[in-house]
Amino acid sequence: MPKINRRKFLGAGLAGATALTPLSAAIGQSGSLSELGAAIVPLxxxxxxxxREILTLDPAKPSAEAxxxxxxxxLLVGSLEDVQGILKGQRHKVDxxxxxHVIVPGFIAQHDHPLLAALTMSSEILSIEDWVLPTGTVPAVKDKRDFTERLTRAVEQRSDPSEPVVSWGYHPAFYGPLTREDLDAISSTQPILVWARSCHxxxxxxxALEMGGATQDVVDGFAATEQAQSNFSEGRFWEQGxxxxLPFIASIAATPERLQSGLELTRxxxxxxxxxxxNxxxxxxxxxxxxxxxxxMSSPDMPFRWSFMPDAKTLVDTYPDDAQVIVETEKLENWYGGMTSLAPKQAKLFADGAIYSLLMQVRDPYLDGHEGEWMMDKSLFDRAFRIYWDAGYQIHVHVNGDAGLDRVLDALEMNLRRNPRYDHRTVLVHFAVSAEEQVQRxxxxxxxxxxxxxxVTALSDQYSAVGLGPKRADAMVRLGDVSRAGISWSLHSDMPMAPADPLFLMWxxxxxxxxxxRVAGPDQRVSAEEALRGVTIEAAYSLKLEDEIGSIEPGKRANFTILDDNPVAVDPMKIRDVNVWGTVMEGRVFPVEKAERKASLMPPVGGDGNIDADFARATLEHALKVVHTHL
Structure with missing residues (x-):
């Protein structure tokens, strides 16, 4: 292992640390001995x-032991002998x-939704996959009959006949259509709300319709597009519908208890x-x-930090003046504090619809001939892209289909030619269906x-038969091509669209x-090291945080994930089985077994200490608005 340059690391690492203030300087600065104690700060x-092994992801020093x-x-990375040699005479301890264990750079959730995760994970989970939660494992639904039987049991377990039963995870492409008649057969008196796997x-x-006051007359009063995306007789409402x-059902779909438990469970x-x-x-x-x-999430005892990216779509749609859009965006900074923050000079836009609802905009028709949806009209999308581009923002764009990708790349090219920018790092988020030639572009x-x-794991099989066909379904998320083209890429879960589990994403x-x-698109597989970079340094790069986090290098935040084994060295099929011992977050050690702490939910709260009902309604309304535009 190469020797560490003592002068370089001491100069870089300790220059920013607080040192003992010389006595004469302290007295001169403070002016009195009574202030001397405050002036003397110990190192x-x-x-x-x-x-056992430290994977740094620093090309200059890929591995270390201390x-x-x-x-x-x-401060320092290297062999224990070299590190202690440099620290000789400095107060330190060896832990x-x-x-x-194996230390890797702290995992980064590049794109997750804590609020949506809180609402879905605290509901009756009846989904297409197993969910392994701190409270236990919820097995996948086998078929529609299994769903019906399990939902029926959930209803029967309620002692209050008026208590709404909220379920999440049903997928029509897997189990067939679900209608109001199906749910009425389970109970015509207990309110039942089934939130589809797509969240759309x-x-x-x-x-439930009666409790919320949602009638046929109400639906008839919706705007044309909202009516077209509603079916009152079937009790189905999607996208704009x-x-x-929402105003009719939000107050019955969320309870203070479910929100509180969901936020804590997500943490x-x-x-x-x-x-x-x-993020x-x-x-x-x-x-x-x-x-x-x-x-x-702002509590000082949180085991991770979280940043929030402005919803550029809503901001541009709200303010007709371009300059005001940026002013209002920057005002959001004071909404955060503690362990939460506003992602600086970054904004989120949306192209086409969701993959789980098969509403992506694709070049070739779906198997059944239906068409996708646009999440933003082109005029609004182009205006938003221009405003934030000219203001020097990094733009992250939700895009799922190849036709949606065409629209995003067209906008990017137009703005690059109109107002050239270097290192703009426009991020294409989700990247479900794409064409091979789009990678070069x-x-x-x-x-x-x-x-x-x-x-690929969850949907390729089903979407080969329903929706996309085998060729497009197997080529989804073509990271192999992206990697070979030398494009920076990261991984994300979009929780609850996938488990927020970086090792599983790597797998x-x-x-x-x-x-x-079976293996879908074998030529699109990537190496384990690339995948580890995708949940660490490349994720940091995508958020313009590569100088702060993502690798284990002097000067960066001391963020580590502690594992029982090396995910790059194990059998690729066992990556998801590597155990997480815990984390180190900015020098603080957080073992997993201590994760279930009591976090105080501050106001707005009711008299019993739970989030009050008004807040619950506002939360669900906003969450579903996020669903409508973000996933």
């Missing part, structure tokens, strides 16, 4: 962590807690998966809702990719094994 102790941390930052559709029984019915789940930093793309644009989220235009590899990208056990 923080350096902690040297050792491990990492020194002070004031939440990395062998991780001696039998909801089916209600008659009791779902948004239109513990993400920590247990090794996450040390995350909410197209962040919350309702101050009371953000305040409620901050009550949990992405490279030529300097865009980068954040892909969701779970689409999906490396193996591309579908639900049936």
């Amino acid at each position: 923080p102790e350096v902690t040297v962590y050792t491990a 990492v020194a941390v002070v004031n939440g930052r990395i 062998t807690t991780f001696a039998d 559709e909801m089916i209600l029984n008659s009791a 779902l948004f239109a019915v 513990d789940y993400m920590h247990a998966k090794g996450i040390t930093f995350g 909410e793309p197209g962040g919350i644009l309702a101050k009371p809702v953000q305040d409620g989220i901050n009550a949990v 992405i490279s030529d235009l300097g865009a980068i990719v954040s892909g969701n590899p779970y689409y 999906c990208a490396v193996n591309r094994v579908t639900a049936s056990g």
Whole structure:
């Protein structure tokens, strides 16, 4: 192992640390001995962590056996002998807690939705896949009969006949259509609301419609598009129709208890998966809702930080003056504090519809001939792109279909020619269906990719028969082509669209094994090291945080994920089985077994300490609005 340059690392690492103030200088600055105690600040102790192996992802020093941390930052990386040699004479301690473990850079959740995760994970989960939660494993639904039987049991377990039963996870492409009649057969008196797996559709029984006051006359009063995306007789509401019915059903779909338990469950789940930093793309644009989220996520004892990206679509749609859009965007910074923050100079736009609802905009028709949806009209999208581009923002764009990708790349090329920018790092988020030749265009235009590899695992089999056909379904999230083109790419889960589990995302990208056990698009597989970079340094790069997090290098935040084994060295099929011991977040150690802490939910709260009903309604209304535009 190469020797560490003592002068270089001491100069770079300790220059920013607080040192002992000389006595004469202290007296001169303070002017009195009574202030001398405040002027003398001891040098923080350096902690040297050792491990069986440290994967740094620093090309200059790929592996190490010791990492020194002070004031939440990395001071030194190298052999224990070299690190201790440099620290000789400095106050430090060697911590062998991780001696039998592997340290990797702290995992980064590049694109997740904590609020939506809280609402879905705290409902009756009846989904297409197993969900392994801190509270136990919820097995996948086998078929529609299994769904009906399990939902029936959930209804029967309710002691209050008026208590709404909310379920999440049903997928019509897997189990067939679900209607109001199906739910009425389970109960015509207990309100039942089924939130589809896509989060873009909801089916209600008659009791739920009646409780919310949603009648045929109400639906007849919707705007034309909202009516076209509603079916009152079937109790089905999707896309704009779902948004239109929100004011009637929001107050019965969320309860204070479910919101509170969901937020805490989401926190513990993400920590247990090794996450040390995350981002909410197209962040919350309702101050009371953000305040409620901050009550949990801004707490100083949180095991990870979270940033929120402005919802550029809503901001541009709200303010007709271009300059005002940026002014209002920048005002959002004061909504955050503690462990939450506004992602600086970044904004989120939306192209086409969701993959789970098969409403992507695709070049060739779907198998059944239906068409996708646009999440923003072209005129609004082009205006928003121009406003944020000219203001120097990094733009992240939700895009799923190849036709949607054409629209995004056209806008990017137009703005590059109109107002050239270097290192713009426009991020193509999700990247479900794309054409091979589009990869070269992405490279030529300097865009980068954040892909969701779970689409292949969860959907390729079914979408080969329903929706896309085998060729498009197997080529989804073509990271192999992107990698060979030299394009920076990262991985994300879009929780709850996939489990917020970076090791599982790595497994999906490396193996591309579908639900049936076959390999879909073997030429699109990537290496384990590339996948690890996708949940660490490349994820940091996509958020313009590569100088702060994502690798284990001197000067960066001391964010580590502690594993029982090396995910790059194990059998690729066992990557998802590697155990997470815990995390280190800016120098603080958080073992997983201590994850389930009591986090105080601050106001707005009711007298019993839970989030009050008004806040619950506002939260669900906003969450479904996020669903309508973001997933």
